[in-house]
Amino acid sequence: MYLDLYSHRFTTSPPSIFSTHIHTFHKMATAEQKKFVSQIDANKAALIDRLAEAVSIPSVSGDANYRKACFDMADWLLAELKKLGATAELKPLGKQNLDGKEIELPPVILGDLGKDPKKKTILVYGHFDVQPALKSDGWDTEPFKLITDEKTGRMYGRGSTDDKGPILGWLNAIEAHQQAGIDLPVNLKFCFEGMEESGSVGLDELIAAEKDSFFQGVDAVCISDNYWLGTKKPCLTHGLRGIAYFKLAISGPARDLHSGVFGGVVHEPMTDLFTIMSKLVTAKGEILVPGIKELVAPLTDEERKRYDVMDFVLSDIEGATGSKTTVSDDKAAVLMGRMRYPCLSLHGIEGAFSEPGTKTVIPAKVIGKFSLRLVPDMTPDKVNELVTKYVNDEFAKIGSKNTMTITSEHGGKPWLADPNHWNYEAAIKATETIYGVKPDLTREGGSIPVTLTFADLLQKNVLLLPMGRSDDGAHSINEKLDISNYIEGTKLLGLYLHEVAATA
Ligand SMILES: C[C@H](N)C(=O)N[C@@H](Cc1c[nH]cn1)C(=O)O
Ligand SMILES: [Zn+2]
Numbered sequence: 001m002y003l004d005l006y007s008h009r010f011t012t013s014p015p016s017i018f019s020t021h022i023h024t025f026h027k028m029a030t031a032e033q034k035k036f037v038s039q040i041d042a043n044k045a046a047l048i049d050r051l052a053e054a055v056s057i058p059s060v061s062g063d064a065n066y067r068k069a070c071f072d073m074a075d076w077l078l079a080e081l082k083k084l085g086a087t088a089e090l091k092p093l094g095k096q097n098l099d100g101k102e103i104e105l106p107p108v109i110l111g112d113l114g115k116d117p118k119k120k121t122i123l124v125y126g127h128f129d130v131q132p133a134l135k136s137d138g139w140d141t142e143p144f145k146l147i148t149d150e151k152t153g154r155m156y157g158r159g160s161t162d163d164k165g166p167i168l169g170w171l172n173a174i175e176a177h178q179q180a181g182i183d184l185p186v187n188l189k190f191c192f193e194g195m196e197e198s199g200s201v202g203l204d205e206l207i208a209a210e211k212d213s214f215f216q217g218v219d220a221v222c223i224s225d226n227y228w229l230g231t232k233k234p235c236l237t238h239g240l241r242g243i244a245y246f247k248l249a250i251s252g253p254a255r256d257l258h259s260g261v262f263g264g265v266v267h268e269p270m271t272d273l274f275t276i277m278s279k280l281v282t283a284k285g286e287i288l289v290p291g292i293k294e295l296v297a298p299l300t301d302e303e304r305k306r307y308d309v310m311d312f313v314l315s316d317i318e319g320a321t322g323s324k325t326t327v328s329d330d331k332a333a334v335l336m337g338r339m340r341y342p343c344l345s346l347h348g349i350e351g352a353f354s355e356p357g358t359k360t361v362i363p364a365k366v367i368g369k370f371s372l373r374l375v376p377d378m379t380p381d382k383v384n385e386l387v388t389k390y391v392n393d394e395f396a397k398i399g400s401k402n403t404m405t406i407t408s409e410h411g412g413k414p415w416l417a418d419p420n421h422w423n424y425e426a427a428i429k430a431t432e433t434i435y436g437v438k439p440d441l442t443r444e445g446g447s448i449p450v451t452l453t454f455a456d457l458l459q460k461n462v463l464l465l466p467m468g469r470s471d472d473g474a475h476s477i478n479e480k481l482d483i484s485n486y487i488e489g490t491k492l493l494g495l496y497l498h499e500v501a502a503t504a
């Protein structure tokens, strides 16, 4: 049993890592805020159940076989919003071609709660689709069943941290206000999509079309879909890397071949693919595609200093990766590698022999997958041009009789916001109240393509206010969200809305 310093009751969950700030909380929070926070504590079990329901819907956007679940997830979320009194609807986005199949895109949920002209309006974005997950990938538990480990205080399941937990954080915060009889201090607009993990297809067009209708009147945007830099200290995020994703297909023989009979006889697609892919990036992460480095905005002295003072130790990365494999041992270099420089990652090879055993096969067609994370001033278009030219030139050098095609899949531009804004001020105050510490100001290595669209089209400030920690294992096996991050993170989202209302 543990002593919960908020409620002063004994619980089965471990104490929050910030429970020592209880005095700060009592000093800073208003009576309404305290009531809201107590309501969240009282709702804890129900909030975990709600997350379990959401996780049980396998809304994987990148696999056509799971498309129905993406629709089920949209229906479920729409119903939850309506239960809270929101006006909400599903916006169809048309069709897409996925792995050769023409299928309907998951809808976007657009919703409103409150239209008081005296209040500010905050647009909240999140995504209800998830990355693929199979138990056989190495998960310890079923990925689409939320497993709560009371001993460690962790909840395991695909989408727990990315991004179902944070989306539910908003809903939980609204519900607690209603239960505690507290007026929401702002108007809310919701934009929840089901294709973020697969390029946000169709979303930019919808936002452009709705700019002067649904999105009219938005004062600022808040997105909870990234992670703390480490495991102890909360952060606000004002930058994201963009992305350019590629598929490199090489085919030759009409069918898979016996390597004893045809090895040394034919050009092997896999050999060609390895040759090209090995020329994209060095083992130390240096991108070898000519022209890429030149696109990167130069580092200023002032920016360099910011990395030195960030509250971060290498063991944060080692804990998150479960290894001691950082490319550099220098703190600032590691941070810049994640936040302000591009990277090129090799993701996988479709068509390769990957099962256990020792099959002696020459695969007839293989597709290599890789992506670059983009930083200012790179654009997906320019990167596509450089990568396509380089890969074509390198393939020509091999002299292979196989056929090679390089296709650019989804892309997204990098984003950098000005944190000197009331939106960030509000989040800083709310973080101090909930966690008793001033948050770090970070840039995230991942991508949320719509962020720049909101900033550009709506011309409003965008803030990233993460709920989860760096070791949550988003996109990986055993993805988790700590109960304390879910509960305190929900309180944070609620208090942020109060601070938005209070700031000029
Ligand atoms: C940061 C966010 N939670 C996230 O995971 N974004 C994805 C977006 C994406 C792009 N292609 C596939 N997924 C990411 O950064 O990988
Ligand atoms: Zn993700």
Ligand SMILES: [Zn+2]
Pocket (backbone or CB within 6 Å): 127, 162, 163, 196, 225, 226
């Ligand atoms: Zn996400």
